[in-house]
Amino acid sequence: MQNEVAPQKHTSTRRQWAQRYTLGTLTGNLIVYGFLVLLFIVTFFPFWHIFVLSLNDASDPTYGQFMMWPSAFSLESYKTVLNDAEILNSIVVTVGRTVIGVPLTLACIAMLAYALSKRELVGWRGINLFFVFTMYFSGGLIPTYMVVRSLNLIDNFWVFIFPGLISIFWMILVRTYMENLPKEMEEAAQIEGANDIQIFLKVIIPVCTPVLATITLFSAISHWNAWYDSYIYTYNPKLKTLSAVLVKILNQFQTNDMLSTAQQLANEQRKMPVSSESIRMAVTMVATLPIILMYPLLQKYFLKGMLIGAVKG
Known part of the structure; x- marks a missing residue:
């Protein structure tokens, strides 16, 4: 029992x-x-x-209050924003710097990371320390401006590309990822007669897709949201980026001029009026939505690239 x-x-x-x-x-x-x-x-x-x-219609009495959906639907704010010549030009400039800057950044970072992933490189430690040093110490705004001016990049489109072509932090992520790759892949390619360039393009780059996709996302966000370099290095209104124009609108530098034009169009075409607040909201959405839509496309690579690229210091 x-x-x-x-x-x-x-x-x-x-x-x-x-x-x-x-x-x-x-x-x-x-x-x-x-x-x-x-x-x-x-x-x-x-x-x-x-x-x-x-x-939401800016003339709606409930405008600005808490609401889960528009009580009076209106696209007048977006029409006003997209009819503004300066905003359209800034969109072209921002798209141009993103389309050109991201591939150039990826190419330069990938080549530099591949070279620094070879510990047998002569002076490897000193070269790495040289690059890492620039992460913590910089010349400052005035010396940087003087260098940019000496290169004749003031009021030049390429000022958006060259000064920030390489990010050392992104390079370290890619370098660490490459260091974790099996050495047997390169050895097998060398046995087949491939040179360093062929190994880099046909062996290393394809397997580095996760970390390169992560860097693509970082770089695209950086270019799309950049406004300070446009504010410092450009004076020509045709070279202003979308974020720089957004800053001006949020500070009410251009809202009154846009509103007067919008009100004239509204009176002529009997459309719903807009307000400075609705214009700010519409410009914010125009500047935000495109970069947000990139996340679903690169999400599957983002976490993997960050984790694997940060295994080592």
Whole structure:
């Protein structure tokens, strides 16, 4: 009888522990998911609020109040923004610097990272320290401006490309990723008669897709959102980037002129009027949406590239 009672006690004890574990796991999951939902609401609501206001009629009495969707739908703000010559020109400049700057940045970073991933390189440690030194110490704004001016890049489109062509932090990510690749791949290619350029283009680059996609996303965001270099190095209005124009509009430097034109068009065509607030919201959405749409395309590479590229220091 004692032998029959003992297994029953063990079985009941296991069931109790299993129930406690299941209850604890469920509670933990609820806390985690609840926190994530709250974090999503906190981060997503400001963006949604701007989006709703940009689509709402500015003459609506409820404009600016809390609303989950437009109470009076209107596209007048977007029409006003997209009819503005300066904004259209800034979009062209921003798209141009992104389309040109991202591939050049990827090419330069990949080549530099591949060279510095070879520890047998003469002076490898000193060269790496030279590059890392620039991450912590810079010449400052005035010396940088003097260098840019001496290169005749003031009021030049290429001032958006050359000064920030290489990011040392991104290079370290790519270099670390390459250092973790099996050496047997390069050895096999060398046995087949491939030279260094062929190995780099046909062996290394294809397997570095995750980290290069991550750098692509970083670089595209950096170029698209850049405004300070446009503010410092360009005076020609035709070279202003979209973010620089957005800063001007948010500071109400151009809103009054745009509004007067918009009101004339509205009166002539009997359309809904716009306000300075609706214009700001519409410009913000125009500047934000394109770069946000890149995340779903590169999301599957982003986390993998960040984790593998940061295994070593």
